[in-house]
Amino acid sequence: MRAAVIVAGGSGERFGREGGKQLAPVAGLPLVGHTLRAFEHCESVDAIVLVCHPDRIDEYRRAVVECGGAIKVVATVAGGATRRLSVAAGLAALPAGCSSIAVHDGARAFVDPATITGAFDALDGDRSLDGVVVGHPAYDTIKEVDSSGHVKGTPDRSRLWIAQTPQVFRADALMRAHARAEADGFEGTDDASLVERDGGTVRMIEGPRWNLKVTVPEDLTVLGVLLARRGEEERA
Secondary structure (H helix, E strand, C coil): EEEEEEEEEEHHHHHHHHCCCCCEEEEEEEHHHHHHHHCCCCCCCCCCEEEEECCHHHHHHHHHHCCCCCEEEEEECCCCCCCHHHHHHHHHCCCCCCCCEEEECCCCCCCHHHHCCCCCCCHCCCCCCCEEEEEEEECCCCEEEEECCCCECCHHHHHHHEEEEEEEEEEEHHHHHCCCCCCCCCCCCHHHHHCCCCCEEEEEEEEECCCCCCCCHHHHHHHHHHHHHHHHHHHC
């Protein structure tokens, strides 16, 4: 069984909008509704757990209904104080028998089924891998700076990639990495960092650059344009 944990439990403080970003309306649906729809329509996904803000579970459940029922959603659970704890809550709610698990940011609402399937297939196609991360090469120059903004170095960007989601893992590797992180009090910035820390082998695969994560209000405008264009292409 292939499953997905969609993490939408943050407070959205950087978004600067009352109620946060996940339920902000865009192109006829709450933001997270577009994310759910992509996973619902992906034939590679058998079960979905939605992790949401603990004070807004009923609102998120309505969002599930609004996006067309999302019958693959087996649970809507409260997130924790950190991203790692929120993912852990989602993992705990998954049905037994999962062989591989995708973790995805609810705010990456322009994800498409082909990208999700590509990540699962890349993992299944190489038994040496414990995880696959969708992303793209860093095209901009990256600067390392100190707390005052002074440049301390310029890493070789030919070796740098921008990590996105979905991130897909073998279930046992992801569960083991989360258990170790819990025991050590390690947070990490994404799930791949937990698996890497546990000795797992993770590969990056290139995905669409427009798989953006909504972080600030103007991102909604960009997402709305992308969704409208996708709708026009589907109707053509």
